[in-house]
Amino acid sequence: MRSAILLTILALVTMSLAEDAEKKEEKGKENEDKYTDRFDSLNVDEIVANRRLLVPYIKCALDRGRCTPEGKEMKAHIQDAMQTACKKCTDKQKAGARQVVNHIKDNEKIYWDELTNKYDPKGEYKPVYEAFLAGKDPQ
Incomplete structure (x- = not known):
């Protein structure tokens, strides 16, 4: 028993x-x-509020400047994130990406044009990332 x-x-x-x-x-x-969340503690508000902090990240993405570890990580995923509406992003990364990219679109138009020309030269993914930037996640 x-x-x-x-x-x-x-x-x-x-x-x-x-x-x-x-x-x-x-x-x-x-x-x-998912992309690494190692840099999720990055202060996005501080970066978009200070052009001296923002522009080096943009130049890193454009291969025109040095890249910090955070910048290298971001750069490695830009094209995939644009093409998939940030599918592999954590929720925090999605919010940060929307904030930064919408800021660049609204306030750094020349850099925005350069970034889209580099990462989506044919405009194939524009409907995907524009919907994402407007706050619409694909189901």
């Missing part, structure tokens, strides 16, 4: 551990589909 109870408890513990492992694996796969 005792061994049957022990076997039942052992089976329940094993099933529970297997479920936990599956959940961790699923969560890991979700995170694989």
Whole structure:
């Protein structure tokens, strides 16, 4: 009788551990589909409020200036984010991307034109990123 109870408890513990492992694996796969959140603490408000901070990031993206680690990370994902409406972005990254890019569109028109010419020269993805910048995420 005792061994049957022990076997039942052992089976329940094993099933529970297997479920936990599956959940961790699923969560890991979700995170694989996202860009790194390593720089999510970057103060976007400060950057858009200070042109001296903003312009170096833009020049990095345009291959016309040095890149900080944050700038290199951003630059590596610009084209993919434009083409997919920031599908791999965390919610914080989506909000920050909208804020920065809309600021560039509204206040740095020459740089905006240069960025779109570099990353979407044929204008193929304009409907995708324009909808995203307007706050509409694809379903």
